[in-house]
Amino acid sequence: MRYLMLIYGNEEIWNSLGPEELARLIDEVDGFNAALRESGELIDxxxxxxxxxxxxxxxxxxxxxxxxxxxxxxxxxxxxxxxxDDERRALEIARSYPGLRHGVGGLEVWPLMERGWASAET
Known part of the structure; x- marks a missing residue:
């Protein structure tokens, strides 16, 4: 199953990070993305x-x-x-998003419709 993760923030939050903390966050997010890409779980x-x-x-x-x-x-x-495979894993990934440890907003998890979903329900 595919899930869309929407990452929220605002200018005040982002501007509150010092240059070193922002650089560290960017490095952590790059590592987070790389690990998900390597596992085959990151689509985009x-x-x-x-x-x-x-x-x-x-x-x-x-x-x-x-x-x-x-x-x-x-x-x-x-x-x-x-x-x-399931929502449990999607939420596990969401909870591990590095920006959350830096207090830069929140994250929403949206299940994406699968092709043929509407016809399967009728």
């Missing part, structure tokens, strides 16, 4: 640039606005996707 991992755009329907149109639709203190700054 990317940081996100700037704030997103929100695209929402309104009566008779679709509008694009700056930033997340909902005001939030934290936002998604990066993500990774793993493929593992």
């Amino acid at each position: 991992s990317e940081g996100l640039v700037a704030r997103p755009r929100s695209v929402r329907p309104v009566p008779g149109d679709v509008v694009v606005t700056d930033g997340p639709y909902i005001e939030a203190k934290e936002y998604v700054g990066s993500y990774f996707v793993v493929e593992v």
Whole structure:
């Protein structure tokens, strides 16, 4: 099963890290990613640039606005996707994410739909 891990933070949190701590965190995350790649569990991992755009329907149109639709203190700054046997392993990976030890936000774990899921339910 594949899981999407959304990594949250904000500018205040990231700017609170000194240069040495930030460098150490980056090294730890690189090692974390390398270990998951080596195990075959890491499918994808990317940081996100700037704030997103929100695209929402309104009566008779679709509008694009700056930033997340909902005001939030934290936002998604990066993500990774793993493929593992079960949720237990996905949560184990999530708990071991190095940024959590450095207090740089939180992480959400989302199971991804598998192809054919909708037809299997009907």
